[in-house]
Amino acid sequence: MNTFEHIFDARFSLEQLHNALKEGGELVCATPFLYPIHAYPQDYFRPTDMWWKETLQEIGFIDIKVTPLLWGHFSTGLVCSGTPGPFKTMRLHIALLKDWLYIQLGQNLQKPFIKNISYFSLGFFIEARKK
Numbered sequence: 001m002n003t004f005e006h007i008f009d010a011r012f013s014l015e016q017l018h019n020a021l022k023e024g025g026e027l028v029c030a031t032p033f034l035y036p037i038h039a040y041p042q043d044y045f046r047p048t049d050m051w052w053k054e055t056l057q058e059i060g061f062i063d064i065k066v067t068p069l070l071w072g073h074f075s076t077g078l079v080c081s082g083t084p085g086p087f088k089t090m091r092l093h094i095a096l097l098k099d100w101l102y103i104q105l106g107q108n109l110q111k112p113f114i115k116n117i118s119y120f121s122l123g124f125f126i127e128a129r130k131k
Contacts, residue, residue, distance in 0.1 A: 002123075004031045006039060006042050006043060006045075007045065008044050010044075014027075014059055018060055018061065018130060024129060024131075027056075027129070028127050031126065032122065032123040033123050034122050035123055049124055056126075061128035061129060062129055062131050063127070064126075065127040066127075067126075068120075068123075068124060069122055072096070074094075074095040074098040076120050
């Protein structure tokens with residue numbers, strides 16, 4: 001979990017994991033996307049959901065599922081901005097409240113909340129199976 005961003009050649013590592021799995025074996029991992037760089041300078045990699053799907057398929061995985069890990073627009077923006085300062089906890093609570101209100105208004109207006117939810121994902125939970 002949350003290791004692939006620290007691997008310089010992630011595709012090679014995925015190929016090795018594929019080779020190590022038995023037939024029908026499962027790969028389960030999580031990785032950040034819109035999340036601040038950490039453990040610098042060994043933080044290399046922030047692929048999109050499409051990269052995961054296409055790369056895993058090319059390697060030979062099947063039943064690929066990439067689930068966005070996210071909060072709403074406002075709280076995700078707050079996390080991504082990385083702005084330190086006073087009242088950080090209060091700003092987060094306000095952002096979460098704004099997200100909740102946004103979702104409620106969106107549902108009441110019967111409009112989609114987000115066109116492509118992966119655009120706002122803080123990370124992905126990835127599941128795939130070897131043939």
